[in-house]
Amino acid sequence: MTVRRPRIGLLVALVATLALLCCGGSVSAVLLGAFGTDKEDLSLFTSGCGTGGPLDPEGKLPKIRPYGATQMKNAAIIINVGATLKMPPRAWVVAVATAMQESRLTNLGYLGDRNDHDSLGLFQQRPSSGWGTPAQVTDPTYAATKFYEKLKTIDGWETMALTEAAQRVQISAYPQAYAKHELLATQIVNVLADGAANAVGNSLAMVCASAADIAASGWTNPYAVKVDAKYKWSVGSGFRIPTRPDHHGVDLIAGFNTPVRSVASGVVSRVLCDETFSGAIDCDREGWPGKGGCGWFVEIRHAGNIMTRYCHLIKRPDLKAGQRVVAGQTIALTGSSGNSSGSHLHFEVHLNNDTSSSSAVDPVRFMAERGAPLTGSQ
Structure with a gap:
């Protein structure tokens, strides 16, 4: 593992220019908070990983x-x-x-x-x-x-x-x-x-957290798929890109049955089948573009009133509302249920424990700031 500094601007640009998969929306509710306002000074985040001491x-x-x-x-x-x-x-x-x-x-x-x-x-x-x-x-x-x-x-x-x-x-x-x-x-x-919360190790040997690691911030990547000695997957549609302004998360593309992990410790708040197709609701089969909904999805509430959502899962996760999970714990498997054109994970981050689309923030930016960048190669 080599010491690397997250290149947040590059990650944002990468996700903003890719639009490969369809995936579903979320339930509307009242706006409880906003990202990028005076209340959150993003200059407080540093790109280091503790190597400066x-x-x-x-x-x-x-x-x-x-x-x-x-x-x-x-x-x-x-x-x-x-x-x-x-x-x-x-x-x-x-x-x-x-x-x-x-x-x-x-x-x-x-x-x-x-x-x-x-x-x-x-x-x-x-x-x-x-x-x-x-x-x-x-x-x-x-x-x-x-x-x-x-x-x-x-x-x-x-x-x-x-x-x-x-x-x-x-x-x-x-x-x-x-x-x-x-x-x-x-x-x-x-x-x-010097950004030590983005790192793993100790004061003698500190490096940026890899995809499989839990950073000192307590956050990690939802995937830890190892291919050719590296952690790889591809990034599909980004957060509210011009061609998809109602896309309130980011698509992380991996094959069927890829383990999905909780990105931080928290409590499961919802495990549901969400489809808006006018016919019978059926999340236990592959969806298609236009079917609507997240398919099988999980929501987890974390410290700081942060909620994360994991959509298009292949089957109902073996979790219950109120169950505690830890960072890096496998919570589900990727699939293509709901409004989807292929196997992937649609991942969302919301502020104030608000389930509405209006509370969603850019997962790429959010996760990079916590030392767990949503890149497919670490």
């Missing part, structure tokens, strides 16, 4: 709203401690997200009547529970070190959802609270550590 906490650090200079310094300390301990960049994301929830990246002292028992510091670690003395747990370097040391003792933390890994360390009264910080924690790690 974390920034010096004592140097000039970039700012990320709503965090100020002192908070960003604390985030940089957390990341640098992780690098020093040779923890993989996924651990840095987990640690930063945890400190965001526990203290808003602020080194908390004694809070008086508002204090949660004797919780102190970036991670609200309790001296009475054995984390260290008050002076120690309010030292950001010490506090981060103790967090990583506890994280290392948790078997399988690398493949857990972030909120589960954080909860195993913190044992919080609000175990699901960490999830909402994952996307911004990913941005912070990318900005302060």
Whole structure:
């Protein structure tokens, strides 16, 4: 595996110029959010993969709203401690997200009547529970070190959802609270550590994530098809291209029965047969252009109120609404059900857990920003 930097502009151009397959639409609903507005600063994403190393906490650090200079310094300390301990960049994301929830990246002292028992510091670690003395747990370097040391003792933390890994360390009264910080924690790690959330490995050997890898961001590619020692498939119709403005996802073309993977940890929200043809609804056979609908499809909700949709599956996936899945888990097989002219996966990304077409964003851009570019050759 060689170190490569994602070429987002090239990927977008590639997908925008290819239109090979037909595939179905989605249900209409109210617009709850938009992509590319003032609320999401895309300049925060970097094209590196951590090879430049974390920034010096004592140097000039970039700012990320709503965090100020002192908070960003604390985030940089957390990341640098992780690098020093040779923890993989996924651990840095987990640690930063945890400190965001526990203290808003602020080194908390004694809070008086508002204090949660004797919780102190970036991670609200309790001296009475054995984390260290008050002076120690309010030292950001010490506090981060103790967090990583506890994280290392948790078997399988690398493949857990972030909120589960954080909860195993913190044992919080609000175990699901960490999830909402994952996307911004990913941005912070990318900005302060040369795109390390796009990488795998550790501070000694870090490379861009391949198609089969789960990047430190917690995201991966929906395919991991190995051909001639490389991961290959072709990219068909792109997101809302001029000739197909109502195409709200991207087509990833692979043969029948190719495993489809969840691109991040999450919870299955829907497993349905969707066809708009006026005749009998039948997703258990190949569709055709004009039949309408996604055929067999799955929707999964992820941290940050992100929803992903996987369409034209060959048969009903063996999943149930409410079932938890992890990044990289096989959830279905490719097919050509519904409005389709050949075997492929139609893949969509939606904001705000909104199932409508109006909430869809460009999957190519979205996935590249998370270190899991939708390219057929890694």
